[in-house]
Amino acid sequence: MRRGFWRQALLGLAALALSVYAALLGWLWWQQESLIFRPTPLPADYRYTLPADAHEVFIDVPGARLHGLQLQRPGARGLVFFLHGNAGNLERWFVDLDFYRSLNYDVFMLDYRGFGKSSGQVASQAQLQADVRAAWDQVAPAYAGRRIVLLGRSLGTGLAAELAASLPAAQRPDLLLLVSPYRSMVAMAAEQYPYVPSPLLRYPLRTDQALQQLAGSGLRVLLVHGDRDRLIPLAHSQALLRLLPGATLHTVAGGGHGDLQAFDDYERTLRSAIKALDR
Numbered sequence: 027m028r029r030g031f032w033r034q035a036l037l038g039l040a041a042l043a044l045s046v047y048a049a050l051l052g053w054l055w056w057q058q059e060s061l062i063f064r065p066t067p068l069p070a071d072y073r074y075t076l077p078a079d080a081h082e083v084f085i086d087v088p089g090a091r092l093h094g095l096q097l098q099r100p101g102a103r104g105l106v107f108f109l110h111g112n113a114g115n116l117e118r119w120f121v122d123l124d125f126y127r128s129l130n131y132d133v134f135m136l137d138y139r140g141f142g143k144s145s146g147q148v149a150s151q152a153q154l155q156a157d158v159r160a161a162w163d164q165v166a167p168a169y170a171g172r173r174i175v176l177l178g179r180s181l182g183t184g185l186a187a188e189l190a191a192s193l194p195a196a197q198r199p200d201l202l203l204l205v206s207p208y209r210s211m212v213a214m215a216a217e218q219y220p221y222v223p224s225p226l227l228r229y230p231l232r233t234d235q236a237l238q239q240l241a242g243s244g245l246r247v248l249l250v251h252g253d254r255d256r257l258i259p260l261a262h263s264q265a266l267l268r269l270l271p272g273a274t275l276h277t278v279a280g281g282g283h284g285d286l287q288a289f290d291d292y293e294r295t296l297r298s299a300i301k302a303l304d305r
Contacts (some may be wrong), residue, residue, distance in 0.1 A: 058227070058228050058229060059147065059148055059149070062112060062181070062211075062229055063112055063113075063138070063140070063141075063148055063181075064112055064113035064114070065113070065114070065115065065137075065138070065140045065141040065142075066113070066114050066115045066117070066118075066141065066142070067115070067140060067141070067142065068115060068117070068142045068143050069143075070143055070145070072142075072143055074095065074116075074117070074120075076095070077097075077123065079097060079098065079099045079127075080095060080096060080097045080098070080120075080123065081095070081096055081098065082094070082095060082096075082143075083095065083096050083134065083164075083165065085136075085157075085160050085161050085164050087156070087157050087160050089146055090139050090144065090145045090146030090157075091144070091145050091146075092136060092137065092138075092139065092144045092145075092157055092160070092161060093116070093136075093137050093142055093143035093144045094116070094134055094135060094136045094137065094161060094165075095116050095120045095134075095135050096132065096133070096134045096135075096165070097123050097126055097127070097132050097133045097134075098132045099127070099132060101130070102130055102131055102132040102172070103129070103130045103131055103172060103173060103304075104131050104132070104169060104172040104173030104174055104175065104200075104303070105131065105132045105133070105134060105165070105166065105169045105172070105173075105174050105175070106126060106131050106132070106133040106134070106174075106175045106177055106300075107133075107134050107162065107165065107166060107174060107175065107176050107177065107199070108133055108134065108135040108136075108177045108178075108179070108182075109135075109136065109158065109176075109177070109178045109179070109182030109183075109185050109186050109189075110135060110136075110137075110179055110180075110181075110182050111179050111180035111181045111182060111284075112180060112181035114141070115137050115141045115142030115143075116135055116137050116141075116142050117142065119135055120135050122287065125293060125296075125297075128297075129297065129300055129301070131173075131175070131300065132169075134161075134165050136157075136158070136161045138154065138157065139153075139154075139157065150228065151228065151229045151230070151231065154185065154229075155185065155188060155189070155192075158185050158189055159189060159192065162189060162193075166197070173200045173201075173300075173303045173304070174199040174200055174201075175199060175200065175201045175203055175300055175303075176189065176190055176199035176201070176202050176203065177203040177204075177205065178202075178203070178204050178205070178207070179205040179206060180205070180206050180207075180208075180257075180258065180283070181231075183204040183205065183206065183207035183208065183233060184207070184208065184210070184211065184231035184232070184233045184236070185231070186202060186203075186204060187202065187204065187207070187233045187236035187237055187240075188231070188232070188233075188236045190202050190236065190240060190245065191235075191236040191237075191239040191240055195243065198243070198245055199245070200246065200303050201245075201246045201247075201248065201299060201300065201303060202240075202245055202246065202247045202248070203247075203248050203250070203296065203299065204233070204247070204248070204249050204250070204263075204266075205250045205251075205286065206250070206251055206252065206255060206257075206258050206263075206283055206286070207233055207249055207251070207258070207262060207263055207266060208231075208233060208258045208262045209233060209234045209262045209265050209266060210230055210231055210232045210233055210234050210235075211227060211229050211230050211231040212227055212230045212232070213234075213262070214258070215227050233266060234265070234266060234269055237266055237269050237270045237273070238269050238270070240270065241269075241270055241272070246299075246303075247270060247272070247273035247274070248273070248274050248275075248276065248295075248299050249263040249266060249267060249273060249274065249275045249276070250263075250275075250276050250278065250286070250292065250295055250296070251263040251275065251276075251277055251278065251281075252277075252278045252280070252281025252282050252283065252285070252286055252289075253277050253278065253279055253280070253281065254280060254281060254282050255281065255282055255283045256282065256283065257283040258283060260277065263275050263277075276295045278291050278292050278295075279291070
């Protein structure tokens with residue numbers, strides 16, 4: 027009698043644990059956007075305080091209108107197409123314009139859906155990739171015959187790598203610059219949520235696979251990573267470098283995840299890589 031009671035109790039506890047686990051997985055499936063993306067929205071009539079050589083850009087996509095900012099000046103040598111991280115908006119990201127001016131490069135930055143003045147909400151990886159491609163198709167052709175740098179930072183590194191891999195060879199950028207990249211969101215999730223099955227992840231963002239597709243393409247690829255990055259450890263860039271031996275990895279000594287721009291070494295590295303395109 028007592029043995030049967032304990033068996034039933036254990037079976038009940040196991041069933042309860044499985045139910046809780048299943049509920050947690052269901053919550054993670056539906057709440058991934060809120061875990062990955064941390065946008066700061068702005069009203070549609072928000073007015074940026076922009077210098078005379080910068081302006082707003084709008085990209086119409088199915089179900090939304092994307093917003094971007096562009097530094098654009100006569101005679102620019104080329105374009106830096108910048109895909110930012112997972113938080114904030116262009117108020118935070120569209121800065122350090124003198125750096126691009128000093129290189130004689132224009133810069134375009136995009137806010138994803140729900141970020142800043144971009145309408146809608148991110149709903150899938152395919153949608154996010156299509157939005158990035160729509161922005162590229164609207165902005166990049168104006169720079170045909172000039173240098174183009176595709177720069178991704180943090181979350182944007184996976185998007186940048188996948189965009190580069192998806193483009194025909196003739197339309198690829200001259201330099202793919204990945205700052206604080208991750209191997210994939212699958213790898214990130216395995217490190218932070220080891221109890222979550224990988225098929226549950228709706229945003230795998232396979233930077234590793236994209237770089238493997240670029241092997242042998244001749245595209246210059248530079249990885250930049252802080253050696254004290256606790257959010258995306260340096261090991262991610264080291265793993266990506268092994269997948270694409272032709273790439274270059276520069277480690278910023280003392281650099282974390284969100285503070286690389288405070289290091290002179292970081293700016294020197296980017297400046298040198300961009301200037302090298304003219305050699």
